[in-house]
Amino acid sequence: MNNPSAPSPEAFREEAGAFLRSIAAEGAREADQRESDRIAAVEELGEGHELQVKQARELQARLFDAGFAWPSGPPDCGGRGLSREHDQVLDDLLAELGFPSREVLFVGLHIVAPAIDRHGSPSLRSRTLPALMRADIIGCQLFSEPSAGSDLAGVATRAVRDGADWILTGQKVWTSMGHLADVGEALVRTDPDAPKHEGLSMFLVDMRAPGVTVRPIRQMTGGAAFNEVFLDGVRVPDANRIGAVGEGWRVAATSLGSERDSMSGDDGPVSPYVLQRLAALVTRLDAVADPVHRQEIARTVASIVAMRAAAELPDGSWSHGLGPVSGSVLKLLMTRAVDRIAELAGSVLGERAFTDDGGWDTYAWSEFVLGAPALHIAGGTDEIQLNIIAQRGLGLPRPPKPAGRETTRK
Numbered sequence: 001m002n003n004p005s006a007p008s009p010e011a012f013r014e015e016a017g018a019f020l021r022s023i024a025a026e027g028a029r030e031a032d033q034r035e036s037d038r039i040a041a042v043e044e045l046g047e048g049h050e051l052q053v054k055q056a057r058e059l060q061a062r063l064f065d066a067g068f069a070w071p072s073g074p075p076d077c078g079g080r081g082l083s084r085e086h087d088q089v090l091d092d093l094l095a096e097l098g099f100p101s102r103e104v105l106f107v108g109l110h111i112v113a114p115a116i117d118r119h120g121s122p123s124l125r126s127r128t129l130p131a132l133m134r135a136d137i138i139g140c141q142l143f144s145e146p147s148a149g150s151d152l153a154g155v156a157t158r159a160v161r162d163g164a165d166w167i168l169t170g171q172k173v174w175t176s177m178g179h180l181a182d183v184g185e186a187l188v189r190t191d192p193d194a195p196k197h198e199g200l201s202m203f204l205v206d207m208r209a210p211g212v213t214v215r216p217i218r219q220m221t222g223g224a225a226f227n228e229v230f231l232d233g234v235r236v237p238d239a240n241r242i243g244a245v246g247e248g249w250r251v252a253a254t255s256l257g258s259e260r261d262s263m264s265g266d267d268g269p270v271s272p273y274v275l276q277r278l279a280a281l282v283t284r285l286d287a288v289a290d291p292v293h294r295q296e297i298a299r300t301v302a303s304i305v306a307m308r309a310a311a312e313l314p315d316g317s318w319s320h321g322l323g324p325v326s327g328s329v330l331k332l333l334m335t336r337a338v339d340r341i342a343e344l345a346g347s348v349l350g351e352r353a354f355t356d357d358g359g360w361d362t363y364a365w366s367e368f369v370l371g372a373p374a375l376h377i378a379g380g381t382d383e384i385q386l387n388i389i390a391q392r393g394l395g396l397p398r399p400p401k402p403a404g405r406e407t408t409r410k
């Protein structure tokens with residue numbers, strides 16, 4: 001942020017707070033609707049998710065129209081050119097005032113948009129960024145494939161040039177929100193003869209284009225937020241390329257870095273909303289009266305404080321060799337905090353976490369408890385984050401390759 005006339009975070013809090021309070025009656029009504037509702041660690045899209053999607057989109061549009069959708073975003077695409085701290089102020093206010101979660105928009109806002117913002121052509125930026133940030137369109141991430149997860153640079157989906165277009169053929173998997181998405185950020189191979197990191201390019205695919213087939217995958221939580229996506233000769237205009245041909249790996253790194261940073265932020269699974277509900281649960285069930293629960297509460301609070309403290313360190317604090325890996329450190333701290341929260345909620349509730357006896361705020365935690373393990377995998381597994389910290393942060397040698405595997409996920 002280099003804007004001398006930018007409001008301070010405190011002044012921005014006043015300004016945004018005044019706007020949000022002006023629509024708070026509506027926000028409070030929406031909060032009531034979800035009071036007995038679910039709490040999730042990762043978005044599961046269970047029963048009744050249509051209302052959740054509608055509320056998130058409406059809220060995002062109202063924020064955008066009032067200039068609050070993307071405080072740190074570029075002014076030419078609907079942002080305010082402010083700092084990440086201003087984003088945080090907004091997220092805190094939304095949680096404090098009880099507005100609905102925008103988790104269903106996470107991929108578009110925090111994974112797809114940053115890549116387009118940084119690497120997209122001026123025309124792609126102006127065509128897509130305001131629409132994504134206003135939630136007029138929903139984005140998904142088409143990176144993983146059946147044989148390319150940790151080994152992301154091994155993607156086999158091909159893109160072949162055909163005049164002003166490219167023809168995409170292949171299969172993607174674990175595509176969160178793919179069935180709701182209008183556009184997908186697709187990492188594909190454009191040069192099979194180049195070294196594998198250099199033969200990749202990134203495209204924005206129209207998810208309704210002929211040749212795109214989306215098949216939901218049912219999860220153990222009961223929801224279906226994941227999908228398989230089949231690309232069968234899908235025509236994508238070259239104008240929808242994000243970054244230069246052969247630069248797909250760099251674009252993917254932008255998306256993955258932003259994904260990890262955002263997961264440990266207030267819009268992620270350790271959101272102020274989740275913490276409010278946890279505090280309410282622990283208070284109502286008088287968990288502090290039990291010495292074992294007391295210890296669990298202390299461990300949970302310590303893990304959250306550690307995550308928050310690390311997230312608030314100024315950039316230079318990571319200079320002891322850990323600069324490029326702060327996202328991996330934060331992601332691991334976030335995952336551990338989520339584990340603690342899930343263990344505490346599960347332990348305090350016991351069987352009531354999974355049997356809906358109609359009691360206040362009991363069954364609502366089932367999705368969080370069941371969904372927490374997914375965070376050890378999403379956005380790059382724990383083992384991969386540890387490898388990144390070891391190699392890039394601490395300068396340790398690469399580990400020996402497991403038989404038949406190679407790891408390239410950034």
Ligand SMILES: Cc1cc2nc3c(=O)[nH]c(=O)nc-3n(C[C@H](O)[C@H](O)[C@H](O)COP(=O)(O)OP(=O)(O)OC[C@H]3O[C@@H](n4cnc5c(N)ncnc54)[C@H](O)[C@@H]3O)c2cc1C
Nearest residue numbers: 141143144149150174175176374377378379380381383407
């Ligand atoms: C909730 C959730 C949402 C997701 N959403 C999306 C999405 O929207 N779009 C998308 O493209 N993908 C998505 N994914 C997929 C995710 O990025 C991959 O699952 C992840 O990168 C791991 O890849 P994989 O499943 O192929 O596992 P693999 O890479 O096959 O790994 C299997 C196991 O081997 C370990 N392993 C692999 N290589 C090494 C190594 N070199 N050293 C040590 N251990 C290793 C891994 O840590 C893991 O435990 C999502 C996943 C989850 C859980």
